[in-house]
Amino acid sequence: MTELNPTAASLLGFLHGGEASGYELVETADLVIGDFWSLTRSQVYRELAALEGRGLVEAGPTGARSRRPYTLTNAGRAAFAAWVAQPPGPETIRYPLLLSIGFGSWIDPGALLGFVAEHRVAHAERLAKYEEMLAEPDMDKYQRATLTFGVHYESAVLAWIDSLPEILGG
Amino acid sequence: MTELNPTAASLLGFLHGGEASGYELVETADLVIGDFWSLTRSQVYRELAALEGRGLVEAGPTGARSRRPYTLTNAGRAAFAAWVAQPPGPETIRYPLLLSIGFGSWIDPGALLGFVAEHRVAHAERLAKYEEMLAEPDMDKYQRATLTFGVHYESAVLAWIDSLPEILGG
Protein backbone atom coordinates (compact mmCIF):
# COMPACT_ATOMS: atom_id res chain seq x y z
CA MET A 1 0.00 0.00 0.00
CA THR A 2 1.78 3.05 -1.27
CA GLU A 3 1.85 6.03 1.03
CA LEU A 4 -0.69 8.79 0.79
CA ASN A 5 0.51 12.16 -0.33
CA PRO A 6 -0.53 15.09 1.85
CA THR A 7 -3.06 16.32 -0.66
CA ALA A 8 -4.85 12.98 -0.90
CA ALA A 9 -4.67 12.57 2.85
CA SER A 10 -6.28 15.96 3.36
CA LEU A 11 -9.13 15.00 1.09
CA LEU A 12 -9.72 11.93 3.22
CA GLY A 13 -9.59 14.18 6.25
CA PHE A 14 -12.27 16.47 4.90
CA LEU A 15 -14.47 13.55 3.90
CA HIS A 16 -14.78 12.70 7.58
CA GLY A 17 -17.31 15.52 7.59
CA GLY A 18 -19.58 13.60 5.23
CA GLU A 19 -19.99 13.14 1.51
CA ALA A 20 -18.70 15.80 -0.85
CA SER A 21 -18.07 16.33 -4.53
CA GLY A 22 -14.68 17.19 -5.93
CA TYR A 23 -15.80 20.74 -6.39
CA GLU A 24 -16.87 21.05 -2.78
CA LEU A 25 -13.65 19.51 -1.57
CA VAL A 26 -11.66 22.08 -3.50
CA GLU A 27 -13.67 24.83 -1.86
CA THR A 28 -13.20 23.43 1.60
CA ALA A 29 -9.51 22.78 1.10
CA ASP A 30 -8.92 26.24 -0.32
CA LEU A 31 -10.62 27.77 2.65
CA VAL A 32 -9.21 25.60 5.42
CA ILE A 33 -5.69 24.72 4.30
CA GLY A 34 -5.28 26.81 1.18
CA ASP A 35 -3.03 29.35 2.83
CA PHE A 36 -0.36 26.78 3.58
CA TRP A 37 -1.16 23.91 1.27
CA SER A 38 -1.92 24.97 -2.27
CA LEU A 39 -3.93 22.68 -4.49
CA THR A 40 -5.90 22.95 -7.67
CA ARG A 41 -9.09 21.53 -9.05
CA SER A 42 -7.40 19.14 -11.41
CA GLN A 43 -5.27 17.75 -8.66
CA VAL A 44 -8.26 17.05 -6.49
CA TYR A 45 -10.11 15.21 -9.23
CA ARG A 46 -7.05 13.18 -10.03
CA GLU A 47 -6.49 12.27 -6.40
CA LEU A 48 -10.13 11.35 -5.93
CA ALA A 49 -9.98 9.05 -8.93
CA ALA A 50 -6.83 7.46 -7.55
CA LEU A 51 -8.33 7.12 -4.09
CA GLU A 52 -11.37 5.48 -5.57
CA GLY A 53 -9.13 3.08 -7.47
CA ARG A 54 -7.52 2.12 -4.18
CA GLY A 55 -10.84 1.65 -2.45
CA LEU A 56 -10.29 4.48 0.01
CA VAL A 57 -13.32 6.44 -1.16
CA GLU A 58 -16.52 5.49 -2.94
CA ALA A 59 -18.47 7.54 -5.46
CA GLY A 60 -22.23 7.67 -5.07
CA PRO A 61 -24.65 7.99 -8.01
CA THR A 62 -23.91 10.85 -10.38
CA GLY A 63 -26.26 13.77 -9.82
CA ALA A 64 -27.08 17.00 -11.60
CA ARG A 65 -24.25 18.66 -13.53
CA SER A 66 -22.51 15.30 -13.38
CA ARG A 67 -21.82 15.81 -9.69
CA ARG A 68 -20.17 12.75 -8.18
CA PRO A 69 -20.47 12.60 -4.40
CA TYR A 70 -17.63 10.81 -2.64
CA THR A 71 -17.72 9.12 0.73
CA LEU A 72 -15.02 7.60 2.89
CA THR A 73 -14.69 3.83 3.11
CA ASN A 74 -13.40 2.10 6.20
CA ALA A 75 -10.14 1.50 4.39
CA GLY A 76 -10.03 5.23 3.72
CA ARG A 77 -10.54 6.03 7.36
CA ALA A 78 -7.75 3.64 8.28
CA ALA A 79 -5.41 5.10 5.67
CA PHE A 80 -6.04 8.59 6.97
CA ALA A 81 -5.44 7.49 10.55
CA ALA A 82 -2.14 5.93 9.51
CA TRP A 83 -1.16 9.09 7.66
CA VAL A 84 -1.83 11.54 10.49
CA ALA A 85 0.25 9.43 12.83
CA GLN A 86 3.34 10.00 10.65
CA PRO A 87 5.70 12.87 11.39
CA PRO A 88 5.21 15.64 8.84
CA GLY A 89 8.00 16.54 6.42
CA PRO A 90 9.79 19.88 6.16
CA GLU A 91 8.08 22.87 4.61
CA THR A 92 8.96 24.18 1.19
CA ILE A 93 8.90 27.83 0.29
CA ARG A 94 9.24 29.31 -3.16
CA TYR A 95 9.52 33.01 -3.02
CA PRO A 96 9.96 34.79 -6.33
CA LEU A 97 10.43 38.16 -4.65
CA LEU A 98 13.51 36.83 -2.93
CA LEU A 99 14.86 35.77 -6.30
CA SER A 100 14.33 39.31 -7.53
CA ILE A 101 16.19 40.64 -4.55
CA GLY A 102 18.94 38.05 -4.82
CA PHE A 103 19.48 39.14 -8.42
CA GLY A 104 18.85 42.71 -7.38
CA SER A 105 22.10 44.04 -8.77
CA TRP A 106 20.61 43.60 -12.26
CA ILE A 107 17.45 45.52 -11.44
CA ASP A 108 16.79 49.21 -11.38
CA PRO A 109 16.70 50.12 -7.66
CA GLY A 110 13.45 52.01 -7.95
CA ALA A 111 11.76 49.13 -9.72
CA LEU A 112 12.96 46.74 -7.07
CA LEU A 113 11.53 48.81 -4.27
CA GLY A 114 8.32 49.04 -6.29
CA PHE A 115 8.06 45.27 -6.43
CA VAL A 116 8.53 45.13 -2.70
CA ALA A 117 5.92 47.80 -2.05
CA GLU A 118 3.32 46.03 -4.16
CA HIS A 119 4.05 42.84 -2.36
CA ARG A 120 3.66 44.52 0.99
CA VAL A 121 0.04 45.37 0.32
CA ALA A 122 -0.94 41.73 -0.14
CA HIS A 123 0.77 40.74 3.10
CA ALA A 124 -0.83 43.50 5.09
CA GLU A 125 -4.21 42.38 3.81
CA ARG A 126 -3.64 38.79 4.74
CA LEU A 127 -2.45 39.76 8.18
CA ALA A 128 -5.63 41.77 8.70
CA LYS A 129 -7.72 38.85 7.52
CA TYR A 130 -6.05 36.43 9.92
CA GLU A 131 -6.39 38.80 12.84
CA GLU A 132 -10.02 39.31 12.10
CA MET A 133 -10.61 35.59 11.95
CA LEU A 134 -8.80 35.08 15.22
CA ALA A 135 -11.13 37.57 16.89
CA GLU A 136 -13.87 34.99 16.55
CA PRO A 137 -14.11 33.64 20.12
CA ASP A 138 -15.46 30.13 19.62
CA MET A 139 -13.02 28.66 17.22
CA ASP A 140 -11.47 25.24 17.12
CA LYS A 141 -8.10 25.41 18.83
CA TYR A 142 -6.35 23.68 15.93
CA GLN A 143 -7.55 26.24 13.47
CA ARG A 144 -6.52 28.88 15.96
CA ALA A 145 -3.04 27.40 15.98
CA THR A 146 -2.71 27.50 12.20
CA LEU A 147 -4.11 31.03 12.00
CA THR A 148 -1.61 32.09 14.60
CA PHE A 149 1.10 30.83 12.35
CA GLY A 150 -0.31 33.05 9.66
CA VAL A 151 -0.15 36.05 11.93
CA HIS A 152 3.43 35.38 12.88
CA TYR A 153 4.43 34.75 9.30
CA GLU A 154 2.79 37.83 7.83
CA SER A 155 4.07 40.04 10.62
CA ALA A 156 7.57 38.77 9.99
CA VAL A 157 7.32 39.46 6.28
CA LEU A 158 6.09 42.97 6.92
CA ALA A 159 8.85 43.66 9.41
CA TRP A 160 11.38 42.37 6.94
CA ILE A 161 10.00 44.49 4.13
CA ASP A 162 10.16 47.54 6.34
CA SER A 163 13.79 46.81 7.10
CA LEU A 164 14.75 46.68 3.44
CA PRO A 165 15.29 50.37 2.69
CA GLU A 166 17.96 50.46 5.34
CA ILE A 167 19.69 47.37 3.95
CA LEU A 168 19.40 48.19 0.27
CA GLY A 169 19.24 51.94 0.38
CA GLY A 170 22.71 52.81 1.60
CA MET B 1 9.39 33.73 -27.24
CA THR B 2 7.83 31.94 -24.28
CA GLU B 3 8.55 33.34 -20.87
CA LEU B 4 11.32 32.03 -18.72
CA ASN B 5 10.35 30.24 -15.57
CA PRO B 6 12.12 31.40 -12.41
CA THR B 7 14.31 28.31 -12.26
CA ALA B 8 15.58 28.72 -15.80
CA ALA B 9 16.02 32.44 -15.27
CA SER B 10 18.10 31.82 -12.16
CA LEU B 11 20.38 29.53 -14.10
CA LEU B 12 20.94 32.27 -16.63
CA GLY B 13 21.62 34.59 -13.73
CA PHE B 14 24.30 32.34 -12.32
CA LEU B 15 25.89 31.86 -15.69
CA HIS B 16 26.75 35.57 -15.69
CA GLY B 17 29.56 34.48 -13.40
CA GLY B 18 31.13 32.40 -16.17
CA GLU B 19 30.81 28.92 -17.59
CA ALA B 20 29.49 26.14 -15.40
CA SER B 21 28.31 22.56 -15.68
CA GLY B 22 24.85 21.49 -14.62
CA TYR B 23 26.31 19.94 -11.53
CA GLU B 24 28.04 23.15 -10.55
CA LEU B 25 24.90 25.17 -11.19
CA VAL B 26 22.96 22.91 -8.87
CA GLU B 27 25.55 23.47 -6.18
CA THR B 28 25.51 27.23 -6.61
CA ALA B 29 21.76 27.43 -6.73
CA ASP B 30 21.37 25.24 -3.67
CA LEU B 31 23.74 27.46 -1.77
CA VAL B 32 22.56 30.84 -2.94
CA ILE B 33 18.83 30.50 -3.48
CA GLY B 34 18.14 27.02 -2.14
CA ASP B 35 16.55 28.25 1.04
CA PHE B 36 13.75 29.99 -0.78
CA TRP B 37 13.76 28.42 -4.21
CA SER B 38 14.04 24.66 -4.17
CA LEU B 39 15.29 22.87 -7.24
CA THR B 40 16.69 19.50 -8.09
CA ARG B 41 19.39 18.13 -10.29
CA SER B 42 17.01 16.76 -12.89
CA GLN B 43 15.24 20.04 -13.20
CA VAL B 44 18.46 21.86 -13.83
CA TYR B 45 19.54 19.48 -16.56
CA ARG B 46 16.16 19.68 -18.21
CA GLU B 47 16.15 23.46 -18.09
CA LEU B 48 19.68 23.65 -19.45
CA ALA B 49 18.72 21.43 -22.36
CA ALA B 50 15.68 23.58 -23.03
CA LEU B 51 17.72 26.78 -22.77
CA GLU B 52 20.23 25.38 -25.20
CA GLY B 53 17.40 24.50 -27.58
CA ARG B 54 16.28 28.13 -27.44
CA GLY B 55 19.76 29.44 -28.04
CA LEU B 56 20.00 31.11 -24.63
CA VAL B 57 22.99 29.07 -23.54
CA GLU B 58 25.70 27.18 -25.40
CA ALA B 59 27.43 23.96 -24.39
CA GLY B 60 31.18 23.79 -24.79
CA PRO B 61 33.08 20.60 -25.57
CA THR B 62 32.29 17.67 -23.33
CA GLY B 63 35.05 17.13 -20.77
CA ALA B 64 35.97 14.45 -18.28
CA ARG B 65 33.08 12.56 -16.65
CA SER B 66 30.95 13.83 -19.53
CA ARG B 67 31.00 17.29 -18.05
CA ARG B 68 29.27 19.78 -20.34
CA PRO B 69 30.20 23.38 -19.62
CA TYR B 70 27.51 25.92 -20.43
CA THR B 71 27.97 29.56 -21.23
CA LEU B 72 25.52 32.40 -21.74
CA THR B 73 24.76 33.64 -25.22
CA ASN B 74 23.82 37.23 -25.92
CA ALA B 75 20.24 36.10 -26.38
CA GLY B 76 20.48 34.49 -22.96
CA ARG B 77 21.74 37.66 -21.41
CA ALA B 78 18.86 39.55 -23.01
CA ALA B 79 16.30 37.01 -21.85
CA PHE B 80 17.59 37.24 -18.31
CA ALA B 81 17.48 41.02 -18.39
CA ALA B 82 13.88 40.89 -19.59
CA TRP B 83 12.99 38.42 -16.86
CA VAL B 84 14.44 40.37 -13.95
CA ALA B 85 12.54 43.44 -15.07
CA GLN B 86 9.23 41.63 -14.54
CA PRO B 87 7.40 41.90 -11.22
CA PRO B 88 7.80 38.64 -9.26
CA GLY B 89 4.77 36.48 -8.53
CA PRO B 90 3.41 35.59 -5.10
CA GLU B 91 5.19 33.09 -2.90
CA THR B 92 3.93 29.59 -2.31
CA ILE B 93 4.31 27.77 0.95
CA ARG B 94 3.59 24.14 1.60
CA TYR B 95 3.81 23.33 5.21
CA PRO B 96 3.06 19.73 6.21
CA LEU B 97 3.32 20.52 9.92
CA LEU B 98 0.42 22.91 9.57
CA LEU B 99 -1.59 20.13 8.00
CA SER B 100 -0.81 17.95 10.99
CA ILE B 101 -1.96 20.69 13.29
CA GLY B 102 -5.03 21.45 11.22
CA PHE B 103 -5.99 17.80 11.49
CA GLY B 104 -4.75 17.78 15.06
CA SER B 105 -7.98 16.49 16.54
CA TRP B 106 -7.16 13.09 15.02
CA ILE B 107 -3.69 12.98 16.51
CA ASP B 108 -2.55 11.98 19.96
CA PRO B 109 -1.72 15.29 21.69
CA GLY B 110 1.65 14.10 22.91
CA ALA B 111 2.63 12.95 19.44
CA LEU B 112 1.58 16.27 17.98
CA LEU B 113 3.72 18.23 20.39
CA GLY B 114 6.54 15.83 19.60
CA PHE B 115 6.29 16.64 15.90
CA VAL B 116 6.43 20.30 16.74
CA ALA B 117 9.43 19.91 19.01
CA GLU B 118 11.39 18.02 16.40
CA HIS B 119 10.56 20.67 13.88
CA ARG B 120 11.71 23.38 16.25
CA VAL B 121 15.26 22.06 16.29
CA ALA B 122 15.66 22.45 12.54
CA HIS B 123 14.41 26.01 12.65
CA ALA B 124 16.66 27.01 15.51
CA GLU B 125 19.61 25.63 13.57
CA ARG B 126 18.74 27.53 10.45
CA LEU B 127 18.27 30.73 12.39
CA ALA B 128 21.72 30.29 13.92
CA LYS B 129 23.20 29.65 10.50
CA TYR B 130 21.66 32.80 9.02
CA GLU B 131 22.78 34.93 11.92
CA GLU B 132 26.27 33.60 11.65
CA MET B 133 26.34 34.36 7.94
CA LEU B 134 25.07 37.87 8.55
CA ALA B 135 27.92 38.50 10.94
CA GLU B 136 30.22 38.51 7.94
CA PRO B 137 30.89 42.24 7.45
CA ASP B 138 31.67 42.48 3.76
CA MET B 139 28.69 40.88 2.17
CA ASP B 140 26.71 41.88 -0.86
CA LYS B 141 23.70 43.90 0.26
CA TYR B 142 21.32 41.81 -1.80
CA GLN B 143 22.41 38.64 -0.12
CA ARG B 144 22.16 40.45 3.17
CA ALA B 145 18.56 41.31 2.34
CA THR B 146 17.62 37.71 1.58
CA LEU B 147 19.40 36.43 4.67
CA THR B 148 17.54 38.97 6.72
CA PHE B 149 14.33 37.50 5.41
CA GLY B 150 15.55 34.14 6.68
CA VAL B 151 16.17 35.57 10.11
CA HIS B 152 12.72 37.11 10.28
CA TYR B 153 11.09 33.98 9.01
CA GLU B 154 12.85 31.57 11.33
CA SER B 155 12.33 33.80 14.32
CA ALA B 156 8.64 33.98 13.53
CA VAL B 157 8.37 30.22 13.26
CA LEU B 158 10.14 29.78 16.58
CA ALA B 159 7.93 32.33 18.29
CA TRP B 160 4.88 30.61 16.88
CA ILE B 161 6.05 27.20 18.02
CA ASP B 162 6.65 28.54 21.48
CA SER B 163 3.12 29.91 21.57
CA LEU B 164 1.56 26.56 20.72
CA PRO B 165 1.39 24.96 24.18
CA GLU B 166 -0.80 27.79 25.33
CA ILE B 167 -3.09 27.52 22.34
CA LEU B 168 -3.31 23.75 22.19
CA GLY B 169 -2.66 22.84 25.77
CA GLY B 170 -5.71 24.33 27.47
Add this chain to the structure above:
DNA sequence: AAGGCCATGTAACAAGTTACATGATTAA
Protein backbone atom coordinates in the same frame (compact mmCIF):
# COMPACT_ATOMS: atom_id res chain seq x y z
C1' DA C 1 45.44 -1.89 -9.11
C1' DA C 2 41.29 -2.35 -6.52
C1' DG C 3 37.81 -0.38 -3.84
C1' DG C 4 35.14 3.22 -2.75
C1' DC C 5 33.74 7.74 -3.46
C1' DC C 6 32.37 11.66 -6.22
C1' DA C 7 31.01 14.33 -10.33
C1' DT C 8 28.02 14.01 -13.86
C1' DG C 9 24.07 12.99 -16.05
C1' DT C 10 19.43 10.32 -17.57
C1' DA C 11 14.92 8.15 -17.30
C1' DA C 12 10.56 7.23 -15.27
C1' DC C 13 7.20 8.77 -12.58
C1' DA C 14 4.28 11.97 -9.63
C1' DA C 15 2.42 16.31 -8.70
C1' DG C 16 0.99 20.92 -10.13
C1' DT C 17 -0.90 24.39 -13.62
C1' DT C 18 -3.58 26.26 -17.45
C1' DA C 19 -6.92 26.15 -20.51
C1' DC C 20 -10.96 24.27 -21.98
C1' DA C 21 -15.76 21.91 -22.09
C1' DT C 22 -20.54 21.34 -20.68
C1' DG C 23 -24.81 21.21 -18.76
C1' DA C 24 -27.73 23.29 -14.63
C1' DT C 25 -29.52 27.37 -12.51
C1' DT C 26 -30.70 31.99 -12.05
C1' DA C 27 -31.76 36.67 -13.35
C1' DA C 28 -33.31 40.05 -16.78
Add this chain to the structure above:
DNA sequence: TTAATCATGTAACTTGTTACATGGCCTT
Protein backbone atom coordinates in the same frame (compact mmCIF):
# COMPACT_ATOMS: atom_id res chain seq x y z
C1' DT D 1 -36.68 32.58 -22.87
C1' DT D 2 -32.44 33.98 -23.60
C1' DA D 3 -28.19 35.37 -21.60
C1' DA D 4 -25.21 35.17 -17.95
C1' DT D 5 -23.30 32.62 -14.37
C1' DC D 6 -21.94 28.80 -11.77
C1' DA D 7 -20.94 23.99 -10.55
C1' DT D 8 -18.68 20.38 -12.29
C1' DG D 9 -15.37 18.04 -14.55
C1' DT D 10 -11.45 16.75 -18.28
C1' DA D 11 -7.26 17.14 -21.15
C1' DA D 12 -2.76 18.78 -22.23
C1' DC D 13 1.13 20.49 -20.65
C1' DT D 14 4.87 21.92 -17.30
C1' DT D 15 7.34 21.22 -13.18
C1' DG D 16 9.15 18.62 -9.50
C1' DT D 17 10.86 14.06 -7.38
C1' DT D 18 13.03 9.57 -7.03
C1' DA D 19 15.75 6.27 -8.49
C1' DC D 20 19.22 4.80 -11.28
C1' DA D 21 23.57 4.66 -14.37
C1' DT D 22 28.42 5.51 -15.42
C1' DG D 23 32.94 6.49 -15.54
C1' DG D 24 36.82 9.42 -13.60
C1' DC D 25 39.48 10.33 -9.30
C1' DC D 26 41.77 9.34 -5.04
C1' DT D 27 43.62 6.46 -1.39
C1' DT D 28 45.76 2.66 0.19
